[in-house]
Structures are given as C-alpha cells and as structure tokens.
Amino acid sequence: MLAIERRREILSRLGADGKVIVSELARDFEVTEETIRRDLERLDREGLASKTYGGAVAKQNSALDLPYNIRETVNVEQKQAIADKIAELVGDGERIMLDSSSTALYVVKKLKNKRNLTVITNSVKILIELADKSDWTVLSTGGILKKGALSLNGSSAEKMINSYHVDTAICSCKGLDMELGVTDSNEHDSLIKQAMFASAERRILALDAAKFDGKSFVKVCGFGEIDLLVTNAEPSDTWLSFCSEKNIQLIY
Numbered sequence: 001m002l003a004i005e006r007r008r009e010i011l012s013r014l015g016a017d018g019k020v021i022v023s024e025l026a027r028d029f030e031v032t033e034e035t036i037r038r039d040l041e042r043l044d045r046e047g048l049a050s051k052t053y054g055g056a057v058a059k060q061n062s063a064l065d066l067p068y069n070i071r072e073t074v075n076v077e078q079k080q081a082i083a084d085k086i087a088e089l090v091g092d093g094e095r096i097m098l099d100s101s102s103t104a105l106y107v108v109k110k111l112k113n114k115r116n117l118t119v120i121t122n123s124v125k126i127l128i129e130l131a132d133k134s135d136w137t138v139l140s141t142g143g144i145l146k147k148g149a150l151s152l153n154g155s156s157a158e159k160m161i162n163s164y165h166v167d168t169a170i171c172s173c174k175g176l177d178m179e180l181g182v183t184d185s186n187e188h189d190s191l192i193k194q195a196m197f198a199s200a201e202r203r204i205l206a207l208d209a210a211k212f213d214g215k216s217f218v219k220v221c222g223f224g225e226i227d228l229l230v231t232n233a234e235p236s237d238t239w240l241s242f243c244s245e246k247n248i249q250l251i252y
Contacts, residue, residue, distance in 0.1 A: 009029075014049055014057070018057060018058045019055060020055050040056045075208055079208070081232040083103070083109065086107050089251075093115070095117075095120075095167050096118070096120070097166050097168070097200060098119060098126055098170050099193055099196060100124075100149060100151030100152070100192075101123075104126065105125050118137040118166070119139065120161065121140065122143060124151065124152065125150050139160075139164075140152065144157075149189075158195045162195055166201070167200065167201050167202060168200055168203075169200035171193040171204075172206050173207055174214065174216035174217075176205075176207060176212050181220070181221060181222040182222075182223075182225075183219055185217050185218070197226075202228070203226055203227045207231055208233075209234075209252075224246070227248065227249065228249045228250075228251060
C-alpha cells in the first residue's frame with residue numbers, strides 16, 4: 001500500500017470512529033509504528049487530524065474543506081448506502097441537479113443504469129463520470145473553478161441554475177442542526193445548493209449520520225426547503241420526531 005493510500009484509509013477511520021491508535025494501525029497496515037507516527041504528523045500538519053499521545057483524533061472543524069481526492073475516499077460505505085437509497089427514488093427520464101459533493105458522485109454512479117436522464121451539475125468529477133452516457137443530457141453550470149474541490153461556483157453558475165426547473169435536486173452538506181438548519185463550510189458552495197433547491201420540485205438532502213447535530217460556517221437553508229432526508233443509519237428518536245414534525249420524509 002502506498003503512503004497516500006494509507007493516509008486516506010486513516011482519514012476514513014477517523015471519520016468513522018473519531019480516533020485512531022498507532023499500535024492498531026501499525027498492526028493492520030503491517031508497517032512500523034514510526035511509519036504510522038509520520039503519517040499522523042503529516043495529517044496533523046495538513047490540518048486533517050489532531051495528533052495525540054499514542055494516536056490521533058478527528059479534526060473537529062466542520063468549516064474545514066478537505067481536498068476532493070480525500071473526501072471521495074472517506075466514508076465510502078456510508079456514501080454508497082445513501083446512493084443506493086437515492087437511486088431507488090429517481091426514475092427514467094427525470095431532470096435532476098447535483099451539487100459537487102463526493103456523495104453526489106456516488107449517487108451518479110448508482111444512477112448510470114437509468115435511461116434518458118437530464119443532469120445539471122457544478123461538479124467536474126460528475127461531468128467526467130458521465131462523459132460516456134450518450135443517452136443522457138448533461139449540462140455544466142459553468143462558473144469559476146474551485147480547484148481543490150473540483151467544483152464550479154460563482155454568479156454565472158448560479159444564473160445558469162436559476163434559468164432551469166428540474167424534477168429533483170440532490171445536495172449534501174457539512175452539518176445539520178435543529179436550530180440552524182442545513183449548514184456548509186463556505187458561502188460559494190452554499191449559494192449553489194440554495195439555487196439548486198429553489199429550482200427543483202423535489203429537494204433531497206443526502207448526508208451521513210455523523211453530520212446530525214453538526215454546525216458549519218454558512219447556513220444553506222431551513223428545514224422548510226427539504227422534502228427528503230436520506231442518510232446511512234437510523235437517527236436518534238429526537239431527530240425522527242423532529243423530521244416528522246417538519247414533514248420531511250426520512251429514509252435510511
């Protein structure tokens with residue numbers, strides 16, 4: 001296993017468990033503990049984890065934007081589970097919008113057996129993924145390239161989104177809080193998600209269960225702008241009751 005692959009797996013474990021132990025990682029990856037310590041030091045320097053005595057803990061910074069190549073390989077099983085559920089909700093011939101989240105990319109992968117979809121997205125990765133779908137209509141929002149995130153943002157992207165009306169918009173977020181609503185890490189991404197939800201008949205929020213009760217930097221929308229919430233695990237009873245009160249269909 002290459003060092004970068006090992007560090008991605010460490011980040012995935014941090015995302016799932018919140019912490020990692022040097023001795024356990026050394027055993028699992030069949031490398032020395034010193035090698036693992038260097039990996040953790042690298043992740044700490046890059047702001048992706050917080051090194052502690054004997055291991056590391058997840059970086060508790062919901063405003064942090066991880067590079068796309070990292071996000072794409074973290075919590076893969078959770079994203080695939082969410083994508084499976086969303087794929088069941090989308091029929092042939094639908095017009096959909098997808099944001100540039102890594103979760104949206106997994107959704108597209110699961111949708112590729114559908115016929116005659118029209119897709120509007122600001123995700124460069126999704127555009128590449130769909131390059132071979134000759135029976136689909138794929139539209140790019142255009143806009144300014146956010147290189148690390150491989151997304152297109154800015155006023156021209158928002159204007160393009162606002163000029164269309166679609167059946168379904170599918171977006172993710174960084175945090176979900178009962179008081180704040182849906183939040184994300186930066187204004188540019190939030191404005192794109194707002195525009196997509198405003199242009200759709202049905203609005204699906206896709207997020208892994210760890211983001212419940214999370215708060216990030218910028219508010220995207222309130223719960224009145226969400227029709228369905230799709231996640232990978234059953235939320236708490238409090239969240240189940242809350243979604244019922246807000247008339248949000250919860251799928252997990």
